[in-house]
Amino acid sequence: MSQVPSDLKYAKSHEWVRALPDGTVEIGITDHAQHALGDLVFVEVPEAGRSLQAGDACAVVESVKAASDVYSPIAGTVLEANAALASAPELINQDCYGKGWLMRVQPADAGALAALLPAADYQTLLAAEGG
Amino acid sequence: MSARREKLIFEHSRPGRGATAQWPGPNPDAAPSTVPAALRRRSAPLLPEVSELEAVRHFTRLSQLNFSIDTHFYPLGSCTMKYNPKACNQYAMLPEFLGRHPLAPDSQGQGFLTCMFELQEMLKEVTGMRAVSLNPMAGAHGEFAGVAMIRAYHRARGDLARNEIIVPEAAHGTNPATATMCGCVVREIPVDAEGDVDLVALAAAVGPNTAGIMLTNPSTLGVFERKIPEVARIVHEAGGLLYYDGANLNAILGKVRPGDMGFDVIHMNLHKTFSTPHGGGGPGAGAVGVSQRLQPFLPIPVVGRDGDGYRWLSEADMPQSIGRLSAFMGNAGVLLRAYIYMRMLGHEGMSRVGEFATLNANYVMARLRAAGFDLGYPTRRASHEFIVTLRRQAKELNVTAMDFAKRLLDFGFHAPTTYFPLLVPECLLIEPTETESRETLDAFIEAMITILAEANEDAQKLKGAPWTMPVRRLDDVRAAKQLDLAWKPPTATLSG
DSSP states (O other): OOOOOTTSEEOTTSEEEEEOTTSOEEEEEOHHHHHHHOSEEEEEOOOTTOEEOTTOEEEEEEESSOEEEEEOSSOEEEEEEOGGGGTOTHHHHHOTTTTTOOEEEEESSGGGGGGSEEHHHHHHHHHHTTO | OOOOOOOOGGGGOOTTOOOGGGOOOOOTTOOOOOSOGGGSOSSOOOOOOOOHHHHHHHHHHHHHTOOOTTTSBOOBTTSOOOOOOHHHHHHHTOHHHHTOOTTSOGGGOHHHHHHHHHHHHHHHHHHTOSEEEOOOSSHHHHHHHHHHHHHHHHHHTTOTTOOEEEEETTSOTHHHHHHHHTTOEEEEEOBOTTSSBOHHHHHHHOSTTEEEEEEESSOTTSSOOTTHHHHHHHHHHTTOEEEEEGGGGGGTTTTOOHHHHTOSEEEEEHHHHSOOOOSTTOOOOEEEEEOGGGGGGOOBOEEEEETTEEEEEOTTTOTTOOOBSSSSSSSHHHHHHHHHHHHHHHHHHHHHHHHHHHHHHHHHHHHHHHTTOEESSTTSOOSSOEEEEOHHHHHHHOOOHHHHHHHHHHTTBOOOEESOSTTSTTEEEEOOOTTOOHHHHHHHHHHHHHHHHHHHHOTHHHHTOOSSSSSOSOOHHHHHHOOOOOOOOOGGGOOO
């Protein structure tokens, strides 16, 4: 059973969003996503300063099985990407909600998080997909 | 019993040993080297030192460790790996073909030109297209030619805004790459639960920027796209063109033609469907066929008929051509093999390829379903390939598609395609092809049933597989991360 922490918001395309106290957000891929991909061997993260629309392909995660785009759950500007992933993509497999975070973003609209799925709804989505 | 691992040739090496009979000796006539002294190597290269017989045995043993179509059933889905009749190779090797100079005048190459002209005609007939160019040297090259022609067509009409290529998510992975290479923007659209293109999403995606759609039919889901007339109508009405990825042509040979479905351009992987070398770099051949409106843009050269003879058509004949994609006639020797294959099969044989490719896939699918395997698209008839999903086994028994694939090796079968298409979790994409006998298919089915029983009773037999191969389960992660394949001697033995 995939872990779905209750304090995060989720996108249907299997990314999570954590609201930080300073109004910025942290974004990564979910436990379900990392499990489906398998062992990651390469991660490409966006450059700081890049401006994103919701749904933009903003990162690439590559495993021994497949390469997949990661889609930005919200519009905003990239403040910082997780540089540790370049040499240690396995951080996403080991700790996808912690050390395996992908990027920190300044949201264009503070209310954008409300449109994302709460944990219970994401769990329902996973159940419907058979995960 | 476990097969023995063959040592590296360097591990057979002993200082001073060699194959002196094979050494031509120093050349007293050799000119002095013009390489500046500073750039010359100072130490001897690291080469293995073995006898002639050791070298022969080493490479013969290595060749015996291979899985190949000549030794094993090879059910790789979406990448038709059928058997190439030896005659195709034999007749393409006739000295008259091998000795032909590519710059020889047309009058001295009428035999070869006749074969190429007739191959163009046969491919036109089998695909229902208006014209064919044999120029592209691989499937991806053919895709490039196809999208380049679509762009040239829109540009020639002054329709400069059309730079979007629509790609359904069931398409081949090369399609978005090709569109990007040609300077287009890719718009992906979903397929519905039964594997057909989502028409609502398609209608929403087309517009004044639509250059075309790239479609694989049958798709990589192993099903025939049933809404193809509607897809063609929506895209054509929006001003776009239809591109057919011919990777799965094997299923429809002699039965239904892309030209009749409304497609404007198709690339044909001659190495998949028409019996030319595949895998390991081929060389490939990616002929393209087009509808009337794209005919002026075909890559050159094309063979034309002039009275009783044949000649190369060039820029003078086809001023709007997208140009040359190879120096001469693509991979000419490979094209000959496709020509011979089609001549051997004939019109009626071509239909039987499509029938048996489909029958074999549906036979294996029906028996596996009866044995308790879940299908990716259970309501659909298979085309030439079908999808088994092991999602339930992964969840309940903790055995994956990869475990099944590895265990199949122990039974003497090359694994089917695993984890593709990405839409179906824990999938095996199985394509038996028309060239396998009922007995071979039954043996494969029995192996699958045995492995399913093992998964239920003793999953370790799968998790630890393969047990009988010289190399066991590979560390895929390390292999992908550490690409250093150079052999270095243990430091102790390093000298001078």
